[in-house]
Amino acid sequence: MAAAPPDLVPASRRSAADLARLGEEISDRHSVTLESMLAILRSPQLSDQAARSLAIDVAAAGLVELRTQTDEHRDAILEPVVGAFERLRSDLRPLVRFGELDVQFVEPPSSGRALPGEVAHAARAMVRSAVLAFVDAGEARRVRIQWDCDGLNLLVRIRDDGRGDLTVQDDAMRPIGQRVAALDGTVVVSSTPGWGSEVQITLPLDPPAPDEPLQDQEGLSPREREVLRLLAEGRRNKEIAEALGVSVNTIKFHVSKLLRKTGARTRAEIAAIAR
Structure with a gap:
């Protein structure tokens, strides 16, 4: 049986797959960081002070990367x-x-x-x-x-x-x-x-309700309404760009305009309000 095209895959399944992939990526990066720290601490070529200093640097860099990656996705979780x-x-x-x-x-x-x-x-x-x-x-x-x-x-x-x-x-x-x-x-x-x-x-636990449904607000262009609909389905910028046949930068531009027009703080808030 042929796989369903991306546009026909339910948003819930896409979200679950995205979260699973994110978990795997974080787990892999975390494992690499821990293994690197163990290798440094066990190295006979480094003094105790040098090993501790280098291990701290690796741990700090790993934490920054981990937090950056999770911050990008936590709004949808x-x-x-x-x-x-x-x-x-x-x-x-x-x-x-x-x-x-x-x-x-x-x-x-x-x-x-x-x-x-x-x-x-x-x-x-x-x-x-x-x-x-x-x-x-x-x-x-x-x-x-x-x-x-x-x-x-x-x-x-x-x-x-x-x-x-x-x-x-x-x-x-x-x-x-x-x-x-x-x-x-x-x-x-x-x-x-x-x-x-x-x-x-x-x-x-919920963003403030808008004065009127987003789809009914004046000032939204037809393209912005299309982007809004796909945001509400849980699509990422790349998926929205592919569905509409435009570049990712164009979608980022439309999302920034939606943020400004709706007063929302994050794309997750726009999606939640639209839903």
Whole structure:
């Protein structure tokens, strides 16, 4: 039986195949990085200091490449809320294992709604930043991290038992506030002197609804409407270019215009709104 042409393959199957391919690519790159580090550390031709320095360089370059690659694709990925929380626990494991901070995790219900990749990634980064802020203050001995989901928002709470003088204007909180604002969320910091501080973050799981359906908005050209339809199907720029018989750069130009006209931040937001 002949394979279905690309235009007839369901978007869900294409997305699953793309994610599987991405996973394989990341796994291969990760394996190469680890094998390179092992080879360096085992090399009899390098001193201990030289081996450590070179291994650090390889690890740093691998992390940059890995994060760049995953950042390009995470908008299209949904993470189960429990799985996203487990990744956070894994991120903080070295701090829990080797530090003096007692980190308590309150897991979200397993029935919680899956998180958009951008929200899950940002939430983990915010929690890490908050925990490190508590550690830098030098007074906290215990931190409690809780995630929950009300169906529309991811609810994050981080509480410590430190001095209780943290405010939303503190330097350590500014990066968190910027990330929250970028996702149209809210952050509240409550502190009680001598009893600790609590950071409460609310992150919407859906982009803001437009005033009218994208397809009905005035000012979209016929070509932009075609690009929009294919974006909603989960097509990548290359696939859209092939389907419309134009160059990838032309599609990038149309996507940038759609971003500007709709006020969306990412192509994933355009696709979600269009759907």
